[in-house]
């Protein structure tokens with residue numbers, strides 16, 4: 256199934272490989288860094304807990320999980336599509352960046368604003384600067400298809416027909432109840448190579464090397480409980496050393512969103528697997 260949003264770090268290219276590694280899921284599927292949901296929407300588990308620290312993103316998922324919120328979000332997107340243009344884009348971006356934007360608006364309005372900005376922005380990406388402001392310039396499309404209703408309806412139907420829980424917290428608490436038979440897929444913000452700048456992209460805070468170590472410790476605790484775990488990360492020496500007791504798979508992907516040309520193009524990423 257297609258996703259409703261373009262997301263930096265999307266696993267659209269590797270989702271099939273991840274699906275093959277995981278095989279059939281009999282317990283609960285956990286995805287603590289769900290982002291745009293390319294893996295969730297490939298696996299389509301009947302019971303899942305998905306999470307992300309990005310509040311606007313999880314509000315959008317919450318709208319897909321409720322008939323009323325979903326209809327209101329679509330209605331707002333139709334309105335945005337009709338008003339679309341450069342001036343409207345920058346006006347909407349300024350509203351989105353207002354303090355308390357989330358608290359002062361309904362969930363469908365927040366979700367629709369977020370989806371509209373993503374579609375209308377340059378390269379169609381979501382990126383936040385260090386002050387927590389969405390700063391992507393206008394994408395220069397005079398007319399824009401803001402809503403892919405067919406895709407949105409499919410996601411809505413899938414989420415309503417299955418037992419899906421959406422959370423908005425740090426990854427560590429998401430998996431505390433995972434047990435044998437459950438599957439966890441972790442796709443954190445990637446470790447960076449020496450000389451590669453760290454980008455915010457998703458929020459004003461950065462996922463540090465200490466966070467990578469914290470994640471590895473959680474992977475070890477889950478492994479001790481016989482929970483199946485797969486982790487994606489970059490192919491850095493730091494990550495290879497961190498997970499040296501686990502199996503690795505190299506996957507080749509085309510990286511298109513990177514701010515320096517030398518980090519664009521075909522790269523090898525890691526899939527770390529705790530299967531014994």
Ligand SMILES: C[S@@+](CC[C@H](N)C(=O)[O-])C[C@H]1O[C@@H](n2cnc3c(N)ncnc32)[C@H](O)[C@@H]1O
Nearest residue numbers: 264265266288290291292293308425426442457
């Ligand atoms: C690499 S992206 C996930 C991409 C996703 N697999 C996809 O296909 O779109 C990493 C995600 O982790 C989220 N994130 C960052 N720090 C987090 C934390 N401490 N706990 C949970 N989510 C976090 C970011 O907001 C971002 O959406």
